[in-house]
Amino acid sequence: MSKDRRVAAAYLRFLLWAFGATLLVALAGALPTRRLAGEGGLAALAVGCAVTLAAAAVGAVPLVRAAKKTEPQALVLAVMVAVGLRLGFVLAAALVLQAGDWFSSRPLLIWIAISYLAVLVVETRFAVSGIARVSRRPTEGES
Numbered sequence: 001m002s003k004d005r006r007v008a009a010a011y012l013r014f015l016l017w018a019f020g021a022t023l024l025v026a027l028a029g030a031l032p033t034r035r036l037a038g039e040g041g042l043a044a045l046a047v048g049c050a051v052t053l054a055a056a057a058v059g060a061v062p063l064v065r066a067a068k069k070t071e072p073q074a075l076v077l078a079v080m081v082a083v084g085l086r087l088g089f090v091l092a093a094a095l096v097l098q099a100g101d102w103f104s105s106r107p108l109l110i111w112i113a114i115s116y117l118a119v120l121v122v123e124t125r126f127a128v129s130g131i132a133r134v135s136r137r138p139t140e141g142e143s
Contacts, residue, residue, distance in 0.1 A: 041107040048111030059086030
């Protein structure tokens, strides 16, 4: 399998794991959210989880691009860029959704935060596995 296909497969696995984590969070939170915030809270839960999943997909792109390189420094920089992209995406989306006043504020922000933490675990695992792969590769000049 070529390097590009392996990287694409790793990204797809990451997206599936992130989706699974987001789905588990949403399922676990549906009943309490419905009891505490009603049907509007469920919509906010779904949107909050979707925002986090989209942010994870966007944030993982620098990690995927760095996986094709051989320098460990490139992956460390990619991790920092990924964190910034992900956080920036979530903050921007939360601001837009809050300004639009389409969803109940508290459930939306709570579920963005909870799902963010859940998907952060998956993204950290993805980044660490990429760093481990790069650190096992010989650098230029080594055999």
